[in-house]
Amino acid sequence: MLTELRKSLIASIWFAFLTFPIMVIKVNSIEKTIQWRWMNVVYVMVGIFFLSMAFRFLLKQKEMRAGKEESGTEIKLSPIHQLINHPTYRVVFGAALLLFAVVYPFVFSTYQINIMTTALMYVVLGLGLNIVVGLAGLLDLGYVAFYAVGAYSYALLNHHFGLGFWAVLPIGGVLAAIFGILLGIPVLRLRGDYLAIVTLGFGEIIRLVLENWGEFSKGPSGISNIPRPGLFGIELSLNDAITYTYYLMVIFVVVTIFFVNRLQDSRLGRAWIALREDEIACQAMGIDKMKTKLIAFSLGAFWAGIIGVMFAAKTTFINPASFTFLESAMILSIVVLGGMGSIVGVILGALILILLPEYLRELSEYRMLAFGAALVAMMVFRPQGLISNVRRTYSINKDE
């Protein structure tokens, strides 16, 4: 206890020292005076002291819990897992969620619907990246490139050839998938950190090309007046169009969940998980390493492309600034925070990471700070993500 008090005290002094220039000294450049705000030192120290104590307390509790779990033989599932795994509750839970999603536009304002549509887009993006990172274990930091390919394929095909949303939707997805394969063939020979760096580079290349190749992509000024999704040629008012986009997104999410869920339990999903675990063993089992990885990469890219088309149609304007590395990092955080490989986790992660900053607009200056702190806290307390992936297990009833 005493050592902890001392450690917290040291942490608070250290923080007071580190934050001294920004918290205490304030230069008034007009009157050329320096203001010394000594009270801030006290606030910082007290704040950090208690934070540090809380951190240590939680850490200790976690250790104690871990000790208990080891001694007990039965693995306890969290309430959410019990909910998901129970057959009837799962149906009820899913139906309730779906009902909420359907009723949502009638209850909330257009602004809220818009935010929710964005969040749902990130749900699909997260699920797509989850195939690559969560299942196949390939760290892809340039995922946003495929998203950009989808968005630009809609914008450009519409601009030059007047193709509609529904025509481009599959084209955008397939184009992104082709880009995935093209990138994948040389890059997937690499592993781990190297793969991450090369994909990061690829993401930047796509963005820079879009930014600088003016004749092709109209450069940084972007492409505007992209039509919203069509509904059998019916003219929709702006509000109706937003609601319509929202419903489209709900359908996309449901379809994606269905596909990803089926994929996970398929032979291909098994191969991905096995590949994530041990490549040499996979080869010994006769799994075609390259093909399996490429499929993961291109499937992930396909979803990004689809959502890219959706994004272009929703915002009606795109420029390269929407496809920075930060966006890739955001999608990756959704996957990691939510729980790698877990569908429910990714959905929850997307909703939290996209919706919270919207509702806490007043604190938007501290957004990145809070984001970093949240990720650090996650890695310490729940490294497996908010909702970890519990693989479906089959039990064999022996009739003996």
Place this chain on the structure above:
Amino acid sequence: MLRLENVSSGYGNILALKGISLDINAGEIITLIGANGAGKSTTLMTISGVVKTRTGKIFFKDREIQKAEPDDIVKSGLCQVPEGRHIFPMLTVQENLDMGAFLRNDKAEIKKDLDYVYSLFPILAQRRNQDGGTLSGGEQQMLALSRALMARPEVLLLDEPSMGLAPLIIKQIFEIIKQINKDNNTTIFLVEQNANQALQIADRAYVIENGKITLSGQASDLLTNEEVQKAYLGI
């Protein structure tokens, strides 16, 4: 069944195999013994296509396989248990075994093989829902062996199944290797440092030194061969 003709291969600038020739007939247990770095594991890796052949030819069932991809070679009925076991640590025992049958589609036969490996290693049946990573070293070796059997190979390549195991477990594993050979007429190519055990269960043996085959013959003859005794058996 499996024939290597003057095969050489290696890593980068280093040639690990300098023209070796082997001949393995159907239903035999063949062992390849040698010291550290002699090229034992490389021989296996080259056969299974993970390391590419530089010169020479490998025939499996009269088909040249030295240029085939690893998964293609497994499909043709040649399965390797890699050195250091390489089980999937986060998958359960059952799932590990399912992965072994990855290339197969005949559910009824897979079920039969599953029962067979569980009968070989009852301990695995007990632990079927446990993660592979939580098994002991010996159990992991049993799992790796069982997983390879699930592919129902015609030739089973074993890379040092005795590595890091207690003498009693080693004995048990070798007995089961012999049983597998007898039960299914599976041809077994066993690479071992533990020459004594390997020679006792093998029909024929090859000795490899610095990437070259220096000695070959009946396993029982090699057991009494003075050179082998001095170099590998410590007698």
